[in-house]
Amino acid sequence: MELPHLSPREAGDLFAYVYTLGYFGDRGDSLRGEALFQEKSCVRCHQVGGVGGVVGPVLDGVGARGVPIELATSMWNHGPAMLKASRTRGISRPRLSGQDIADLVAYFQSAGRTTPTGNLYILPGDPRAGGELIEERGCSGCHGAPGRGGGRAADLAGLARGTSLVDFVASMWNKAPAMIAALQAAVNYFAGAGSADRGRILVTEKGCTVCHTLDGGGGNASLDLSAVPGMNRPAPITAALWNHVFELGNSEDDGMDWPSFTGSEMGDLMAFFRASSP
Numbered sequence: 001m002e003l004p005h006l007s008p009r010e011a012g013d014l015f016a017y018v019y020t021l022g023y024f025g026d027r028g029d030s031l032r033g034e035a036l037f038q039e040k041s042c043v044r045c046h047q048v049g050g051v052g053g054v055v056g057p058v059l060d061g062v063g064a065r066g067v068p069i070e071l072a073t074s075m076w077n078h079g080p081a082m083l084k085a086s087r088t089r090g091i092s093r094p095r096l097s098g099q100d101i102a103d104l105v106a107y108f109q110s111a112g113r114t115t116p117t118g119n120l121y122i123l124p125g126d127p128r129a130g131g132e133l134i135e136e137r138g139c140s141g142c143h144g145a146p147g148r149g150g151g152r153a154a155d156l157a158g159l160a161r162g163t164s165l166v167d168f169v170a171s172m173w174n175k176a177p178a179m180i181a182a183l184q185a186a187v188n189y190f191a192g193a194g195s196a197d198r199g200r201i202l203v204t205e206k207g208c209t210v211c212h213t214l215d216g217g218g219g220n221a222s223l224d225l226s227a228v229p230g231m232n233r234p235a236p237i238t239a240a241l242w243n244h245v246f247e248l249g250n251s252e253d254d255g256m257d258w259p260s261f262t263g264s265e266m267g268d269l270m271a272f273f274r275a276s277s278p
Contacts, residue, residue, distance in 0.1 A: 032103040051111075063108050098167035197272075202265055202269055214226050
């Protein structure tokens with residue numbers, strides 16, 4: 001047998017392939033994966049090998065390269081859309097173990113009709129860059145700084161130790177519903193009760209245009225309520241309204257009545273400011 005000649009590029013590709021064989025865990029059981037695909041109701045929305053629903057994307061190529069990081073990215077980014085679709089159809093979102101994911105991927109690989117095209121390059125992770133991402137993506141708002149805690153959710157430091165990457169994928173998948181609910185509660189605190197159109201009407205009905213302009217017309221104040229910068233989030237809107245109480249109290253026009261708002265009207269007013277903020 002002739003000894004093969006390897007170029008530096010070929011040697012690098014070979015090293016990468018052999019390295020991933022052990023790095024990403026044992027191969028799953030495709031027969032169990034097929035059963036899970038039915039039991040977990042995945043088949044109601046997704047297709048594999050031409051069998052299944054058409055609500056979600058076809059899963060033929062998912063996991064075909066055996067790279068859990070690629071799989072984790074797809075599952076995490078797909079989480080909110082899937083949660084909404086499953087609730088609409090009365091489907092319980094499945095909890096998955098690391099072994100469940102490995103078995104499902106083995107089934108996708110054996111039954112799928114397509115394979116992904118193009119190369120996938122995965123470099124070793126950079127802890128410093130990971131720490132920056134935790135800050136940039138807002139993770140520290142709930143989890144706190146890794147290793148120091150202090151947040152509303154678990155400390156992220158050390159969560160993946162002693163687990164395989166597939167187990168880590170499962171943890172991220174199972175965490176998604178609770179995290180989405182927490183984000184909705186924090187970010188959309190005033191959502192649901194606010195109507196920007198009703199808020200625009202309220203600005204006039206409550207007498208705001210006696211002093212302030214609206215779309216360039218109305219009162220003689222310099223502030224046009226239809227273009228107030230920085231009013232795109234609940235916190236600055238609340239601060240501006242609160243501070244305005246004292247400004248109005250110090251006004252020379254003591255005869256002006258301070259308008260009252262119900263909870264729903266305040267939500268409408270906030271929706272108007274958020275929609276109008278440049």
